[in-house]
Amino acid sequence: MPTDPASKADPADLADLTYEQARDELITIVAQLESGQVPLEQSMSLWHRGEALAAYCAHWLDDAQSKIADAGVVMRIRDDEA
Numbered sequence: 001m002p003t004d005p006a007s008k009a010d011p012a013d014l015a016d017l018t019y020e021q022a023r024d025e026l027i028t029i030v031a032q033l034e035s036g037q038v039p040l041e042q043s044m045s046l047w048h049r050g051e052a053l054a055a056y057c058a059h060w061l062d063d064a065q066s067k068i069a070d071a072g073v074v075m076r077i078r079d080d081e082a
Helices: 011-016 019-035 040-081
Strands: none
Touching: 011 040, 019 040
């Protein structure tokens, strides 16, 4: 993985990341932006990448929550059948 998260600005590559990789990259971006040591142009690139990563992580968590809820429904139905 490149050391500069902004160099991977193509949202298509998000599908290749695990949730943990996306979260860790987002944490790195936030730290860089909060440091105030990043030039404006790079800050904008980091911001856009961070937004894409945040949306990816939120979608991943929503999907996981939905799967857990669905599994809970299946388990309750099976318990009721017993």
